[in-house]
Each structure stands twice: as structure tokens, then as C-alpha cells.
Amino acid sequence: MTAYTIGVLPGDGIGPEIVQATVEVLTAASKVVPNVELNWLELPMGWSAIREYGDALPLLTKEALGSCDGWIIGPHDSSSYPPEHQEKRNPSGELRHHFDLYANIRPNKTIPGIESVVGVADLVIYRENTEGFYPDRNLYAGTGEWLVTPDVAISVGVFTRKAAERIAHAAFQMAMKRSKHVTIVHKANVIKLGYGLFLSTCREVGAQYPEVRVDDYHIDAMAAHLVRRAKDFDVILTTNMFGDILSDLAGELVGSLGLAPSINASDDRAMAQAAHGSAPDIAGRNIANPIGELLSAVMLLDWLSNRHNDPALYQLGRLIEQAILSAIADGVRTQDLGGSASTIAFTQAVIRKLV
Template identity: 40%
Template structure:
């Protein structure tokens, strides 16, 4: 029995959470992999009602669970996800970008993953005013850089793909901070001679994600660059609706969709839940690896294949030009599972 904490979020978050619960319950009831799901409160509504975007009770429940899933939250997102990433040392932000049928991808052969350092850079929030100027401290350490580089190379080994790691930085301008990141990745690459290694400036990477996205395999980069490039890579394969994400540490992991709370369509039951459901697949893979549970891998692959076959048949939710509601789309998946 795996204990899963689920932050239901804001906007379309509760609707996506219901979809995720339906899928997890189907896996629990029909496929023999057991889950104990606890729904938790965090985000804008939590801030409004309790004065804290991330209540202490929510944090306590998360720490007691085997893994956490987080639906999108609103304006208080930084006070939820950024805090949890640092609190739980979830140092690797993993964002796959893969072509799916009948989605407006630039090509049908894109299969890459952004491996983003998740604890440092400008996202530490160390900002202050200095007279009429504002200053932000950019922190890049050798330890964190080597840790995320190792994760990227290990990911390249495990992926059935090109066996290539691209280190993305801007060391020609930020010579000390990005210079350290680039040097650290280069040093780690020497431990993986079987993996092709290249370095690329972030502006060139942004261009090449449009020009030649099929050339990428694993992209490792810093926190800010990773945030931007992962959104770009998601759009390259058709949009954020098919973009899952994982925040992974040595002992714990949190899984979420890349996109936000989409308040403009909240409550209409038209949101595409695929990104959150593909996050379940990432969670199953992580649980399978951590607990050496082959059933997790098997069911994760089955879930992804079910979503793939469904969109291949042309079935979509209304928010992306289809005819189905969120509930109807989810039922198609649970029936096929």
C-alpha cells in the first residue's frame, strides 16, 4: 500500500485531482496496486482561509506519505512548490517533452527531457533593494551542479534513446556562476564515457529547440534556464496539456503538471487532464525504482500507452478542440485500463 498525498490546488486543480483519483482508484481496484490517497489543502484558498499558502498540517501529511502529487495552484504557487522543493531537497526537476498523435507538435519524433537544478540560482529569492537599484543573488554551487549533472547522465543511461546529454548555460557572459556549472557538468561527463556530451549556450538551445528538437535527448541546466526551456519544449510538442513534471530528491518526490491553474476554464469540466495523469506515470516509475516494484513500472507503461492510444484515436477534451469533458475523457482512460 503506497500512501499518496494529493494537493488539490486552485482553478482547474480540483477537477484534475478528481481525474487523478479516478485513475488511481481504478489501478487500486482493478490492477492490484494499492494506494491510500489523502487530499490536502494548499494554494490560494488555503492562504485566504488559514493565512498560509502551505499550512503546517499539509506539510506534516506530505512528509508521512510515500510520494506527493500536486495539482496546479494559483498566485501563491511560489509559496507552495518552491518551498516544498527546498524543504524536501527535491533537487531534480524532470520535465519530459514527447510528441503525441493529433497534437500540434513541430515533429512527430521528439522525445527529450529537461533535467533542471531545482534548489539554487535566482529562485532562492535572495533579493534586496540598494538605494534606487534592486539586487538579486544568483547562487550556483559545485555540489549542486555535480549532483544534477550526475542525475542527468544516469537518466541518459536509463532512457531508450540517443544516450546524449546537453549541458546548457551562459558561461560566456556569467563566467563565474555558469562557468562553475559548465565545469562541473564537464567533470561529471568523464565518468560516463558511453554517453555523448555537448555544451550549448542557452540562447542557442532556445533556437535549436525550435529548429532541431529531434536532436535533443537529455538537457541539463540551471534553475531559471530550465524553467524557461521546459515550457518552450512543452509547446514544441503541442502545449502544456501533455506536459508532466517530477521534483525528485534522494528520499522523496513530488509530481505535478507543468501548466498552471487556468482560472479562465475552471469549473467548466473541459480541462485536459493528461499532464496530471502522465505525472502519475512518472510517480509509478519512481516508486517502482525506489521499492524495486516491477508492477509499478508495468502499470505506469500501461497508463501512458492508454493515453497515447486515446489521443491517437482523435479523442480530446474541449479545451484543445475536442468534444469530451474532463470527466468523459477520464472515463475513457479508466475503462481502457
């Protein structure tokens, strides 16, 4: 039996509730699947860390995560942090930057029993996670933005061959396991050098996977295509900002952003993080939907299973995934999905399905 240490960062808003639900489900499931041992290491992040350590992401947290096999992070409410903390990268952005988590992987799949705007769909977005038009993480030093005059602001976007190559390889490797179709999303018709480099590099990588069908769309056209025919897409490969926007759109189209999971991964580390935010307006009311965080943890288990060649972790992920689907099929749903179950009640319903 291999023991895995999983970091736990509860975060802000509904974060502590949905992260606690996730830890409880994974702990219960690990008692059912043989040869799985999960050890939890809770670490400070967000408002609780600001109050205790004067930093939303203390150095001790980053150092401890360096010895973890992976971690689960709740949402943060960085827009409410004191001004001096808002000037820094937000906690998830800092972790993506610090650990070079270059791939943000966001599946969007319809769930039986949950109403979808687009019918049946099953796609996954591979979002480059380290550069583009995100000034808090695209330079070695500096913010990437300048206020030239009080009325003129300049924001720089960074596009490199290295970043495009590695996210493209990750996307094409996933496509080989799915329906062998990659769609590159860009704006090379207007931002000709930056997005032109991204598009040409992704196509060069695609040539190394001759079995995979490759097409590409401008971002504005792609948003319309998702609404009209989401079922026609398999793996979507795009840049940081476009991936952020498209994944939120796709999440709502297939059911709800509250269901949308994601992981942030490098070659040797991964962070499970639901795609939604901290929802401070419902924090502490025991009505938050934990499914997005739960499915993100399932993605983390799958990533760890692949990295460590451990089929027990894959089995654990399937057990949890099926338990979630079974609870939904029984009509157990939180308020955002039209039900009346509390966060705790939904969590307990999932745990009861772990047989």
C-alpha cells in the same frame, strides 16, 4: 502487496479538477494491476488552505507529506494570493525547498495524433531545482533580493558544486537508459563564475560516464536549436531558470503545454506536478486538460517503482500511459487539443481503456 500512501494537494484554479481526474484514473488502474494498493491522503494547499488555516501551505500539510511515499500537487494561483502570502515562497517552491527536491524532471515527447511543431521528438530536461536565479529558494535565510534605492534592484544567483554534481549525476544516469547523449545548457560566456562552475562541474561528472556523448550550448542558441531540431536532443541538463524556460518552450513545440508532465525529486521523495499553471479563467468549467497531471502521476509511479524495486508500479504506469494514448487515438480530446470532450468525459474514456 506493498501499500503506498500518496498525498493529494488539489491546489487552485483547474487544480481540483485535474487532480481529481488523476486520482480516479490511478484508483481504477490499481484495481486492474495485481499487488498494487494506493492509499490517498488529501491535504490543504492554496486558497482553500488560506481560508481555513491562514497559510497557503500549512505546517500540518508539510508534516503529513513527510510520512507519504510521494504526492500529487495541482497548480497554484499564488499571484492572486493576498499580499502577505505573496511575500512567502509559493506552495510548490516551499515544498521543493523544504524537502530538497533538487531534480525537476520534465519530459517532452510527441504524442501520436497530436500535432507537433517540430515533428517527432523525445527529450527530457533535467532542471536543477534548488538555487540559481530563484531568490525564493537559493539562500538559507533572506529573500536573495535587495532594493538598494527605489530605482536599483539586485537579485543574487547562487551556484554550488554540490547542486551541479547531483543534478548532473541524475541526468547522466537517465542518459545511460536512453540514447546516451547529454546536452548542457548554460551562459558561461557571460556569467563566467556562476555558469562557469555549473558547466565545468557537469563536464567533470560527465567524464565518469564515458559512454555518454556530451555537448553544450548557450541558452540563447539552445532555444533556437530546439525550434529547428528538437529531435536531435536526448537529455538536456541545465539550471533552474533556464530549465523552466526551455521546458515550457519544448512542451509547446511537441504539442501543448497542457500535455507536459514533470516530477520534482530528491533521493527519497518525489512530487508529481504538471508543468502548466492554474488557468483560473477556465476553472470549474469542466474543460481542463488532465493529461499533464496524469502523465506526471505516471512519472511518480515510475520513480516509486525504481526506489522500492516494485515492478507492479511500473506495470501500473504503463497501463495508464497506454490508456491515455488509446483515448487520444480514438479522437477523445479536450478543447485545447481541438476536441470537444470535457475533463470528466476524457477521464472516463481513459478509465474505459484500463483493461
